[in-house]
Amino acid sequence: MLYSEMSKEELEKELEMQKYVYEEYKSLNLALDITRGKPSPEQLDLSMDMMNAEYFSKGKGVLDYRNYGMLDGIPEAKSFFSEVMNIPEANICVTGNSSLNIMHDIIMKFMLFGVLDKGTPWKDQGEVKFICPVPGYDRHFAITELLGIKMINVPLNEDGPDMDMVEELVKNDASIKGMWAIPKYSNPTGTVYSNKVLFRMANMQTAAEDFVIMCDDAYTVHYLTDEPFRQLNLIEACKDAGHPDRAIVLASTSKITFPGAGVAAYAAGDNLIKYLIKLMGYQTIGYDKLNQLRHVNYLKNYDNLLNHMKKHAEILLPKFQQCDRIFEKDLGSKGILKWTKPKGGYFISIDTLEGCATKVVQMAKECGVAVTPAGSSFPYHKDEKDTNIRIAPSLPPVEDLKVAMHVLCVCIKIVSIEKLLEKFA
Amino acid sequence: MLYSEMSKEELEKELEMQKYVYEEYKSLNLALDITRGKPSPEQLDLSMDMMNAEYFSKGKGVLDYRNYGMLDGIPEAKSFFSEVMNIPEANICVTGNSSLNIMHDIIMKFMLFGVLDKGTPWKDQGEVKFICPVPGYDRHFAITELLGIKMINVPLNEDGPDMDMVEELVKNDASIKGMWAIPKYSNPTGTVYSNKVLFRMANMQTAAEDFVIMCDDAYTVHYLTDEPFRQLNLIEACKDAGHPDRAIVLASTSKITFPGAGVAAYAAGDNLIKYLIKLMGYQTIGYDKLNQLRHVNYLKNYDNLLNHMKKHAEILLPKFQQCDRIFEKDLGSKGILKWTKPKGGYFISIDTLEGCATKVVQMAKECGVAVTPAGSSFPYHKDEKDTNIRIAPSLPPVEDLKVAMHVLCVCIKIVSIEKLLEKFA
Numbered sequence: 001m002l003y004s005e006m007s008k009e010e011l012e013k014e015l016e017m018q019k020y021v022y023e024e025y026k027s028l029n030l031a032l033d034i035t036r037g038k039p040s041p042e043q044l045d046l047s048m049d050m051m052n053a054e055y056f057s058k059g060k061g062v063l064d065y066r067n068y069g070m071l072d073g074i075p076e077a078k079s080f081f082s083e084v085m086n087i088p089e090a091n092i093c094v095t096g097n098s099s100l101n102i103m104h105d106i107i108m109k110f111m112l113f114g115v116l117d118k119g120t121p122w123k124d125q126g127e128v129k130f131i132c133p134v135p136g137y138d139r140h141f142a143i144t145e146l147l148g149i150k151m152i153n154v155p156l157n158e159d160g161p162d163m164d165m166v167e168e169l170v171k172n173d174a175s176i177k178g179m180w181a182i183p184k185y186s187n188p189t190g191t192v193y194s195n196k197v198l199f200r201m202a203n204m205q206t207a208a209e210d211f212v213i214m215c216d217d218a219y220t221v222h223y224l225t226d227e228p229f230r231q232l233n234l235i236e237a238c239k240d241a242g243h244p245d246r247a248i249v250l251a252s253t254s255k256i257t258f259p260g261a262g263v264a265a266y267a268a269g270d271n272l273i274k275y276l277i278k279l280m281g282y283q284t285i286g287y288d289k290l291n292q293l294r295h296v297n298y299l300k301n302y303d304n305l306l307n308h309m310k311k312h313a314e315i316l317l318p319k320f321q322q323c324d325r326i327f328e329k330d331l332g333s334k335g336i337l338k339w340t341k342p343k344g345g346y347f348i349s350i351d352t353l354e355g356c357a358t359k360v361v362q363m364a365k366e367c368g369v370a371v372t373p374a375g376s377s378f379p380y381h382k383d384e385k386d387t388n389i390r391i392a393p394s395l396p397p398v399e400d401l402k403v404a405m406h407v408l409c410v411c412i413k414i415v416s417i418e419k420l421l422e423k424f425a
Numbered sequence: 426m427l428y429s430e431m432s433k434e435e436l437e438k439e440l441e442m443q444k445y446v447y448e449e450y451k452s453l454n455l456a457l458d459i460t461r462g463k464p465s466p467e468q469l470d471l472s473m474d475m476m477n478a479e480y481f482s483k484g485k486g487v488l489d490y491r492n493y494g495m496l497d498g499i500p501e502a503k504s505f506f507s508e509v510m511n512i513p514e515a516n517i518c519v520t521g522n523s524s525l526n527i528m529h530d531i532i533m534k535f536m537l538f539g540v541l542d543k544g545t546p547w548k549d550q551g552e553v554k555f556i557c558p559v560p561g562y563d564r565h566f567a568i569t570e571l572l573g574i575k576m577i578n579v580p581l582n583e584d585g586p587d588m589d590m591v592e593e594l595v596k597n598d599a600s601i602k603g604m605w606a607i608p609k610y611s612n613p614t615g616t617v618y619s620n621k622v623l624f625r626m627a628n629m630q631t632a633a634e635d636f637v638i639m640c641d642d643a644y645t646v647h648y649l650t651d652e653p654f655r656q657l658n659l660i661e662a663c664k665d666a667g668h669p670d671r672a673i674v675l676a677s678t679s680k681i682t683f684p685g686a687g688v689a690a691y692a693a694g695d696n697l698i699k700y701l702i703k704l705m706g707y708q709t710i711g712y713d714k715l716n717q718l719r720h721v722n723y724l725k726n727y728d729n730l731l732n733h734m735k736k737h738a739e740i741l742l743p744k745f746q747q748c749d750r751i752f753e754k755d756l757g758s759k760g761i762l763k764w765t766k767p768k769g770g771y772f773i774s775i776d777t778l779e780g781c782a783t784k785v786v787q788m789a790k791e792c793g794v795a796v797t798p799a800g801s802s803f804p805y806h807k808d809e810k811d812t813n814i815r816i817a818p819s820l821p822p823v824e825d826l827k828v829a830m831h832v833l834c835v836c837i838k839i840v841s842i843e844k845l846l847e848k849f850a
């Protein structure tokens with residue numbers, strides 16, 4: 001029965017029961033964590049073979065990969081990422097263990113040196129703004145906030161960012177210098193941008209000449225129930241649209257092999273990639289090429305990578321299904337929660353009744369279940385409606401996850417009922 | 426016989442002979458490279474055992490090192506670098522493969538966010554200057570040049586930077602925000618800063634409150650003929666002097682294990698290290714902890730590290746001795762070259778007669794011997810006297826090095842004689 005159709009008395013009775021259950025859970029002294037998109041130990045075990053010495057003993061390069069040099073990555077790694085990202089090798093740079101690091105550094109460079117050689121540094125252009133599809137990835141927003149870049153929320157629809165709004169904004173405001181984007185299985189909603197949306201992102205007119213799309217393709221092969229597919233290639237689409245240096249696309253093996261010891265890569269148009277690599281040349285003599293070689297020798301190619309990702313999916317999918325089943329069973333008929341059913345990626349995004357998310361997270365915490373703080377998926381941690389919570393089901397074992405989800409559902413019920421009872425007050 | 430005491434005719438005859446030898450070498454179509462301080466393949470072979478899987482299978486940390494987290498490094502690595510750098514663990518952060526990267530990033534952060542929480546960003550303070558002991562490391566100077574930081578040359582004396590000059594400069598000019606320093610076996614001279622110099626660096630009065638010493642301790646255990654020794658601890662000395670956040674000290678295993686796949690660490694005072702790690706938290710979730718663990722399990726501790734460095738010295742020393750012998754034999758009696766006799770590190774620094782270095786490098790290049798471009802060891806590549814050339818003997822096999830050095834000596838003779846003949850013109 002929908003809570004919204006219940007009488008005051010029915011709600012009060014339900015509240016009493018849920019509170020009883022909550023106290024029961026509290027007595028268990030739980031310590032469960034579903035805050036971050038960490039792979040589970042079982043997933044990490046999938047790649048342990050890579051650490052055998054044989055996986056870095058081969059290489060076709062002329063340089064000794066153990067030594068300095070090869071700033072933009074070893075040829076084998078460039079070739080691998082070229083196939084995975086569907087972007088020519090000449091437009092790719094393979095780096096260290098973190099695409100977040102690369103994104104941070106690139107925006108720092110745009111601040112201090114501008115976009116492309118003749119660009120004016122963003123620091124010298126007064127207020128600088130970024131478009132942020134919401135909900136989105138907290139670490140993206142943290143970088144733009146740190147740099148004092150004003151963030152403009154744009155709703156993330158079923159098929160990607162609201163492009164009517166984006167086009168209108170960027171056409172008229174030259175201080176909007178860029179936008180964040182996660183085109184496939186977006187964090188935290190699991191949204192897949194449609195090719196139409198990607199096409200509009202490549203083709204839209206921007207008042208700023210130095211407008212860039214920071215396209216974090218973190219989950220490009222992270223399928224759960226989906227069949228593998230390619231999206232419109234944003235680098236190519238931008239080139240075709242006459243905006244060859246608009247997009248920077250990033251990928252990494254953090255959730256393919258090891259989050260702590262993976263390899264990241266980024267791609268950009270002909271001029272922009274050269275410019276960024278030139279600036280990178282002041283920063284480092286080169287990244288860890290042995291780890292690049294280890295990765296390529298182990299992951300081999302795109303087809304083999306997809307097989308590898310299937311094994312991840314076999315571990316991850318039961319956890320996502322568990323969450324979905326529990327939401328359906330506990331809350332499906334109550335009308336107090338919307339949740340996503342992602343076909344890939346690492347997160348489930350839920351929306352409570354308005355004004356409930358913060359209290360739900362707080363109650364769960366007091367019951368020993370750590371959930372990402374409410375508002376985390378929004379710039380400045382401000383979720384105006386206070387509805388959104390990000391669920392990260394990947395790390396805990398299925399049994400722990402089950403308990404955590406039940407606790408969360410109880411919290412959602414209690415806070416929702418209290419909210420609904422306000423109208424009788 | 427000193428060239429300066431030769432008659433015009435004697436010089437002309439000597440020139441003719443040396444040109445004959447030069448043409449002979451030219452006919453060999455050499456392709457030798459002594460430009461950069463790269464370890465040789467034999468040195469890289471010393472650490473290959475580290476790549477066996479066993480070297481990352483152990484760890485006392487509570488977190489799974491394969492996963493995200495532990496921004497400031499694994500406890501084992503912090504403990505290791507604490508012993509090596511002689512600095513408390515709480516003041517140390519262990520990172521990825523490149524201390525250059527860390528130095529670049531720290532200065533970028535000072536530009537955009539200032540030194541320490543309440544500091545004014547350097548970008549908002551008008552002209553910013555840095556003291557550069559010369560000759561010095563070209564990649565340091567490249568970073569400050571890139572950021573538009575004006576570089577002030579200070580001579581590097583036998584015992585370190587000319588501290589009378591440094592003290593006078595920093596006392597009176599608040600726009601001088603920092604200085605570069607390589608305290609042990611400085612690149613390229615091999616200079617070891619005396620404890621007195623280090624003490625003065627820690628104690629001097631600076632007009633700028635946000636003055637920092639970027640202390641690149643790249644060669645801290647890179648002994649050749651020296652016995653291992655500790656210098657005055659700059660972090661501690663700065664603390665004692667009441668300037669607890671003045672110094673940042675960096676170390677790395679690039680020339681201990683693998684330049685491409687090593688581990689770097691940096692240390693700073695209590696407040697500054699916290700500030701820098703906080704800012705690093707926007708940049709990355711963590712560095713490659715498996716590589717950190719691999720390194721610590723392999724290198725074990727300071728004593729074992731010193732044994733390891735002895736093996737490096739056994740490979741490197743004959744190359745340094747070769748250079749010294751050839752300079753002595755070919756040029757010792759001519760009075761046209763000064764060269765350093767470093768007790769550690771990676772470089773020999775030579776000084777030709779004034780106005781000769783550029784031509785020497787050019788002639789060597791035309792004869793198939795690549796030497797670091799003249800002026801490289803000076804800010805803006807400007808060696809006013811045009812005398813300094815950096816020799817990097819580490820990479821080539823001894824036999825190749827021998828040929829390269831003889832060619833270089835012939836070039837030095839020819840250019841020097843032509844210079845001396847000018848006075849007869």
